Amino acid sequence: MFTGHNPYLVALSVAIAILGGYTGFGLAARVRDTPGARRRLLLAGAALFLAVSIWTMHFIGVLAAPIPPDAVYLVLPTITSFLICALVVGLSLFFVSVGEPSTPRVIASALLLGAGIVSMHYVGVHGLAGDFHVEHDPAIVALSVLIAVGAGYGGLRIFLARHGGTRLVLSAVAFGIAVSGMHYTAMYGMHFVPGGSGHDLHIAMGPVASPQMLALIVVLLCFLIAAGFLLFLVPEPRARGGPLPADPVEEGDAFALETEAMPETEAPARPSAPQAQRPLPLRGLGLPRIVPVPRIPVEAADGIHFIDVAQVRSIRADAHYTQVHDGTRERMCAWSISQAETQLDPAVFLRVHRSHIVAIPHVALMRKEGDGAVVELDGAVRHLVPVSRAKIAELRVRLGLLPRHHHVS
Template sequence: MPVTYDPAIIALSVVIAVQGGYVSLMLARRLASLGQAPGGLGGCAGRRKALLAASALALGVGIWAMHFIGMLAVKLPIAVTYDLLWTLISALVCILVVGLGVFVASFGRLTPKRLAGAGLLMGTGIAMMHYVGMSALRANCIVSYSPLLVAASFGVAVAAAGLALWLAFSPTHRPHLMAGAVCMGLAISGMHYTGMAAATFLPVEDLVAISAPVLSLELLAIVVAVTAFVICGLFLLVLLPDRLDERAAEQERETPLPPSLAATPPGEREEEAPAPPGSPGRIPVNRNGATRLLVPQEIYAVHADAHYTYVFDGVETYFCNLSISEIEARLDPATFLRVHRSHIVNVAHAAALKRVRDQGLLELDCANRHAVPVSRSRLPKLRAALGI
């Protein structure tokens, strides 16, 4: 039977998919910043679980909303409803499988094997949601599929999801969260419309009796509209802090330097005021509910997350309730260098310095590859400290 589509609703479905992908990847990035092992960082275990659940829910609901917005774009010459139970099952299956993908991508370094596994899980979750959701369709027709296009739809989902994760998480380049979100949106919508191209709707003469509870198109439209509104709201809430940070950074760059610094060579200027002076001392850190005192020589790098920090000793990552400025005040400035607003490194453990556009990426000499971003204005000082 003839099938037509509403272009405006198709465009809306793609936008919702991209927004859901952005929220999920942002939460997953925050999850990845909490450490390298699922049970690590002691008191952060509850926060890690909450972030994992929120990321899986955001992506799963985004996929579900995109699918049914896309189905609202389909115009068939027959009445269509959706089985309530299978509609719910499609969402639950999707959230579970993509949650496993988020887990694999977020815990530990994103190696090629881990990337392939996470991409496969996410792509499979996207495709499963589509075909389980299609099984919820109730109408006087039979839906048949082209095996070749079904396989192609799975391939599109897995490949695009893998590319999205690589763009958002790969340690070999500067992460591109928005580009990753766009790829994730294309994975979801590309899979959906490839799957729809695989479907053929064959009319049947006999009326199909429906006994289970169903959703009418009108009710489905209301549910999807509310879901889309929630996703848009989450997108704006997650996006807002980043935009404020960028604006603050721009204002900081535009602020005139005081006379005492105006004559200072650019390479010697700091982005912000140095930490108050202090003597080197032990740093209290927490892991698995136990407090440990790290001597400065054990510390490889420090990473700030809001008002708290994470300390890396070359093997493990520990939670610390001190701010990065407080830690900087306890470390020897001859050994430890603030290379970014959110990062301090022990230059004695520097292994390689790479240029990434106008910034840098410092690799440390530890068993598991650990790289620290270096801001543009601090590159000259780091180069001087390394003697290069």
């Protein structure tokens, strides 16, 4: 069965699954950090793109297969297959995008995602009508289910452990493998047996569409997926008020503070930030003495939660806000990166990049990368943070790799 497939359509089906997965997972990644009604719109958009990519990949694969020439497509089962897929995929994304992504939750989400892929395939296949009936090899059916669930679990795990675009690409590739691997495995175990009353029975069940009509619909959906992928790559505009301020210590003295760069009367006002105490020199260490906040506020669908600073691994600038990583996932904080730097204990936290602050006790690995470096932070989900060239020496001092009296320039 599989050897007669059109190789170009097979390649197109896999590419469509990956592009749709990239867009869908990318939209889902923003769900956890978005409050209000926009959160539901992002979740619906992610589920829609994933479902459309699964459905489109499936029917490209069907068009690529050597099916009987008299076959037509029943409209009702074909539409039903898409609706089942959209519903189940939406539930799967909801489970991993809301709340703590624990292992049981991810397993349940992978089972749902695999069930959505499998149900869509077999409902869609039995929408084929003609003078034949379809038989399936039970062992191949079981194998296709395992492929869908296993690869779906891997894709969700990569997605949850993301840091930057590389992890999202890997997650989309895993999703494409899950969908296409399940489809072509199932097609390998599917056989068209000539004869029977299947044609008359199927025609009596409702309207049908020709392969040419299906091909036209598939072409339009391919265009939709490609357009959505390209639009997703366009960066979002920054919030009103201009770009982020430049890091005041990025290129200067590694131990300089913004508040020490000017007299107290000239310090810029921060109307949206709570009043913070002015740092005082801490003798012998070159670090400021402050009264650090014990917890950091983060946004959630049900309100504002507070994370103990001991759980914080890193803080990343996101326009006028920040994303706080607690060792498991990122959550949105209303503080700016500069405000976070002011509020946190500098004996524990260090701004290693214009857009990144790390907790020194949680640094598990440091390595050179290009002109700068990267550090890996520990936790249930480890993640990487870039270090600018100007901050490497100070970070090495703080990690005990250089003597504390080492000159930082």
